[in-house]
Amino acid sequence: MADASGILGEYKLKIDKALSDFFDRKIKDAEAIDSSAADIMKSLKEFNLRGGKRIRPALMIHGYKCFGKPAEKDIISASLAVELMEGFLLIHDDVTDQDDLRRGGPTFHKIYERRYSSLKRISPKRFGENIAIVAADIQNSLANEALAMSNFPAENINSALKKYHEIALKTESGWLIETMIYAKPASEVTEKDVMKVNTFKTAAYTIEGPLHMGAMLAGTGEDNIKTLSSFAMPLGQAFQLQDDILGMFGDEKKLGKPVGSDLKEGKITLLIVKALEKANEEDKKTLLDALGNKDLARKELDGVRKIIKDTGSLDYSRKLAEKLINQAKRALEKADFRKEGKDFLIGIADFLIKREY
């Protein structure tokens, strides 16, 4: 059995190095244009290197390794595309969600809101958001460039680029679906609604997309792409369920963010849906009052956690996540993939469900 967590750690170092070098080149290019363009590149570098497990590029690399042995340098360069895509999506997401914190530091718009707090002709808040909107667009282009410039056959790059935009479209559709679902009363949101959001908003760009892009760079055929989907979709769902559980019951130090923040933001996870289904009227009221309450006290959060446990909702999510992980692993059983790639995928499935951060 491959030590997927160890391999992930090794690749994190390599990916971080490549990401840092990539941005240093971009900063240099931008300096030739204008100091303000260079300044944005520097901020993007800091933002992208601030944290992250690099699961997506590691999956892209091993999506390739299921079908061929790439030159290490080439596949790492190409894999920056999915890491940069995530950053681009997060920057826009933080603006739309009006979040202040990301990866233990200020969100991108907050960096500029604070740095230009004495602006007069435009409000610093507006200015910060404007810079973030455009900086994320820049990063989206950098992501495409990382892939387009990579050292693989043009046909394969082309397929991977098409996939990039198919995933981006799915993720953005997932965001839209979520936004519209949240416009209805929380007690009417169903398990099906939540799983649909998770499929489009998370599973596609976290697991399936990176694997497909790697596999496509290796030039594999439609059958293998389908097998990867059968692995990726349940794993992506399980990943999100585990994320929700950690967000509610995890260790703040390991997570690097306060527990309960999903709840405070009004995010309706499967934990909430199932707890609302089973709770008595009083507990239901407690849950609904807590949902979206930005000033939620620790005591109230503990009350919510107790309800999620007592109603069996936590168990429900845990068991569903386990079931999905097993489903994912079974999908690979008969797959005739190269050992190095396949072992990592099976190992990472176990890691993603057992992780504490």
Next chain:
Amino acid sequence: MADASGILGEYKLKIDKALSDFFDRKIKDAEAIDSSAADIMKSLKEFNLRGGKRIRPALMIHGYKCFGKPAEKDIISASLAVELMEGFLLIHDDVTDQDDLRRGGPTFHKIYERRYSSLKRISPKRFGENIAIVAADIQNSLANEALAMSNFPAENINSALKKYHEIALKTESGWLIETMIYAKPASEVTEKDVMKVNTFKTAAYTIEGPLHMGAMLAGTGEDNIKTLSSFAMPLGQAFQLQDDILGMFGDEKKLGKPVGSDLKEGKITLLIVKALEKANEEDKKTLLDALGNKDLARKELDGVRKIIKDTGSLDYSRKLAEKLINQAKRALEKADFRKEGKDFLIGIADFLIKREY
């Protein structure tokens, strides 16, 4: 001499038809996902078909025609990429500029702000902007898809996609440069500043980018790409100068928007820079008071127009635009391009400077 304006009109019909068909397919795809995703596609269709001269796709088509005779259907499909790119940039631009009107209708964020005016959990303004941020991201992916899916050799598509993101990066850098320039006092902004913004923010994605992308799809070499740049950069500058002149002195009915809106928004054009340079203290004060005054009265606007004329600033911009157009046309004189493409480029240069809308 080619009737470039007539050819542009013919292509506008063909491009509009292709754009409409493209969105109809996307609406159908989105309906299979979710009604909210389909709704966004419908709004994007309306927004994109609302107006526009289709100069960018027409230039991309003729960039190709300088070097080869493409299948009409294939090059029109691919050329949607630059039209869709413009729409994506405009939607984000309208959010950052907080504009209400675009092409004679509401801006994208205003459509959703108004449609969801009774939302309670989120302000309709925030909601409209959020939808616009994500919808534009979706349109950016559609633009890439239109190019990636097109019927040309993979190598050529790849080069054109790289160019797409190079232009996007330039345009966004131009936006940043402009934003930072506008943070300094208006009277300190120089001709050089304004021309730099025009080069990055307008010339690249309006003229040079589309021509390069068409030429790259035809697989032409580096020399021809350079010749196209020598034509495109001065033409793009002249295009922006003419835009500024029309925005201040044009016919509102032909323009489809009120004159003086740049001034009211605080946009510092070359007309303003040169007028500030030459005006006496009293006129200078009138100009600075008018700049960024959203409630500017017609009488005050007329005062500004008189100063721009009396200081010789209007003449300066007109002459510079003419000089740039001649420079552009001269760059093509010795170019060994196919007649159909070259004639259109020369014709469009004259059209762009003489246009009244």
